[in-house]
Amino acid sequence: MNKTSNPQDLAQIAKRVRREIVSMITAAKSGHPGGSLSATEILVTLYFDVMKHDPANPKWADRDRFVLGKGHACPVLYSVMAECGYTPLDKLNTFRQLGSIYQGHPDVRFIPALEASTGSLGEGLSLGLGMACAARLNGSPSRSYVVLGDGEIQEGQIWEAAMFGAFHKLDNAVCIVDYNKIQLDGFTKDIMDVEPLADKWRAFGWHTIEVDGHSIPALQAAFAEASATKGKPTVLVAHTIKGKGVSFMENNPKFHGTAPTAAECEQALKELA
Amino acid sequence: MVANKFELKPGGATREAFGKTLVELGRESKDVVVCDADLSKSTYTHLFAKEFPERFFSCGIAESNMVAIGAGLASAGKTAFVSSFSAFVLNKGFEQLRVTAAYPNVPLKVVGTHSGISIGEDGPSQMSIEDISLACSLPGFSVFSPADEVSMAAIMRLATAHPGPVFIRAGRAKTLSIYGPEQTFEIGKAxxxxxxxxxxxxxxxxxxxxxxxxxxxxxxxxxxxxxxxxxxxxxxxxxxxxxxxxxxxxxxxxxxxxxxxxxxxxxxxxxxxxxxxxxxxxxxxxxxxxxxxxxxxxxxxxxxxxxxxxxxxxxxxxxx
The missing domain is CATH 3.40.50.920 (Rossmann fold)
Structure with a gap:
């Protein structure tokens, strides 16, 4: 794979990833487009610039670990991993079909290069922190990156893990909250408001950075700040737009978990051309 | 009539044998790590904590997180033990046992102490009477219930070497000692x-x-x-x-x-x-x-x- 720190190149990859997300969910006739599109720049920046990993050697001991807590957003993860060369690009459209490695939620039995099987919300941060503990014991430079949904952090286990990460001073762990303000049943503020979100993380002892989750340079700067932060874990509260990049999906709760029709897909791909 | 060749003698609790064996395993491999939820003095994992503080992860009273932290450690190659009262680690950690250990076949080692009703005075909220059922319902889990200290120590070693997730049930009360040190044990062989x-x-x-x-x-x-x-x-x-x-x-x-x-x-x-x-x-x-x-x-x-x-x-x- 060709890694790059050039924001324009990363933006081009993000555009390709968005097209693949829309196409695979349309082909599957089910899936979660909104939260996949909101996390696209975050995953592209991690996989193509920030994280140390090697698709030719996926079990490299000192690799950085990525855990997608919000497992339902796996189309963005599948697309990015395929773009990196971990898995076949030409099979993305088998998503959610029987026998496909691209399962409805990430499944290590089908893609061993995944670090965790997720899908039950609230568990990913604990897993990433456990991996960070192992890295520290091994004297390894490996870092853990965990992407959470903003609805997901309503789960109590997230805050058990938040306490754990700060208490154990896991400065090799980074949590990114994809703060797109929408969950399945509607707007987060109407279902179970998570505000004041940055204050919550600060109170739990995390180095907290608020960032535009669609600005690649801003994400790059935030990840650099996280790496330079010692003695505490870092959280990025990434302000994003659900359905980003497709006009009729943006800020529309319907597209949390609804597949586009063929006509909607055509329209979306035009916008993402 | 066949005479009962096993002479029952007063023995220690299986939880104590668990804690002592954990220290031995820790001495034998630096990859052995232990997660605790504020019960180390009851589960005897404090023995491990004292000798290997850097490999002992205090999780506070948060069993769900503890199980998944252990699964993260095990996913990254550690021989990870998570331990609490059986009632708490199985019931409060069940969802995490299912999704972070059983489903991805992560070789997490789960030890529940104070099982059954012989915990006595603390009463039903602490009594684990459904842990065998819950643990057996997890595909890929191996489930053990040792009868005395010798069998606990032997099963701890078998479970540690086993490549899959395991649940081991331990008790609070002192047991009657059944086995001599020469007894051999095998997974799945009564x-x-x-x-x-x-x-x-x-x-x-x-x-x-x-x-x-x-x-x-x-x-x-x-x-x-x-x-x-x-x-x-x-x-x-x-x-x-x-x-x-x-x-x-x-x-x-x-x-x-x-x-x-x-x-x-x-x-x-x-x-x-x-x-x-x-x-x-x-x-x-x-x-x-x-x-x-x-x-x-x-x-x-x-x-x-x-x-x-x-x-x-x-x-x-x-x-x-």
Whole structure:
């Protein structure tokens, strides 16, 4: 794979990833487009610039670990991993079909290069922190990156893990909250408001950075700040737009978990051309 | 009549054997790590914490997180133990055991102490009477219930070397020592402690010693009873169960709900191999109460006398 720190190149990859997300969910006739599109720049920046990993050697001991807590957003993860060369690009459209490695939620039995099987919300941060503990014991430079949904952090286990990460001073762990303000049943503020979100993380002892989750340079700067932060874990509260990049999906709760029709897909791909 | 060759002697608690063996395992491999939820002095993991503080992860009173932290450590190659009271780690951590350990087949080592009702005075909120059922329901998990200190130490070593996730059940109360140091153990191989011709008593945990005592009670009435220690509940030893059925009467005893423990698993095997009369001794569709361990075990019928009575019922049914 060709890694790059050039924001324009990363933006081009993000555009390709968005097209693949829309196409695979349309082909599957089910899936979660909104939260996949909101996390696209975050995953592209991690996989193509920030994280140390090697698709030719996926079990490299000192690799950085990525855990997608919000497992339902796996189309963005599948697309990015395929773009990196971990898995076949030409099979993305088998998503959610029987026998496909691209399962409805990430499944290590089908893609061993995944670090965790997720899908039950609230568990990913604990897993990433456990991996960070192992890295520290091994004297390894490996870092853990965990992407959470903003609805997901309503789960109590997230805050058990938040306490754990700060208490154990896991400065090799980074949590990114994809703060797109929408969950399945509607707007987060109407279902179970998570505000004041940055204050919550600060109170739990995390180095907290608020960032535009669609600005690649801003994400790059935030990840650099996280790496330079010692003695505490870092959280990025990434302000994003659900359905980003497709006009009729943006800020529309319907597209949390609804597949586009063929006509909607055509329209979306035009916008993402 | 076959004499009971096992002399029961006062022994220690299986939780203590767990803690001591954990220290030995820690000395043997730097990859052994332990997660605790504010019960290390009760589970005996404080022994490990004292010797290997950097490999001991205090999780606070947060069992769900503890299980998934352990799964993260195990995913990254560590031999990770998570431990708490059985009631808490299984019930509060069940969702995490399912999704972060069983489903991805992460070789997490789960040890639940203070199982059953012999915890005594603390009462039902702390009494784990459904842990065998929950653990056995997780695909890929191996489930163990050792009867004494020697078997706990041996099973800890087998479980540590085993490539999959495991649950080991330990108790608070001191056990009666059954085995000598020369005894060998194998995953999924029950130990046929006593051979009998009228009835076979199958048990796990502290009910193995009670079954051995029941052999003497029954012998005094001219009844020949065998005893099988089913230390591995899953994978279950189908051959040992089928052999036991040759005498035509079986009693399964356990410090667990009878509705969903070893007994129903034995019955399932028998229905597939050699149908046989079975009587069950255990906790009957209820929660127990506070009291001394002895008083609670007496009241809820988990004693040698209860096993002997069940054996006589089974034999009477066999004779029609």
């Amino acid at each position: 130990i046929e402690l006593v051979t009998g011709t009228d009835v076979v008593l199958i048990a796990h945990g502290l009910m193995v010693a009670e079954s051995l005592k029941a052999v003497d009670l029954l012998a005094a009435e001219g009844i020949s009873a065998g005893v099988v220690d089913m230390h591995t509940i899953k994978p279950i030893d189908r051959d040992a169960i089928t052999r036991a059925a040759q005498v035509g009467a079986i009693v399964v005893s356990e410090e667990h709900l009878v509705d969903c423990g070893l007994g129903v698993r034995v019955a399932q095997v028998l229905s597939e191999t050699k149908p046989c009369i079975v009587e069950y001794v255990g906790v009957e569709n209820t929660y127990a109460e506070s009291g001394t361990p002895d008083a609670v075990l007496d009241k809820y019928g988990l004693r040698a006398a209860n096993i002997a009575a069940a054996a006589k019922r089974a034999i009477a049914r066999k004779r029609g």
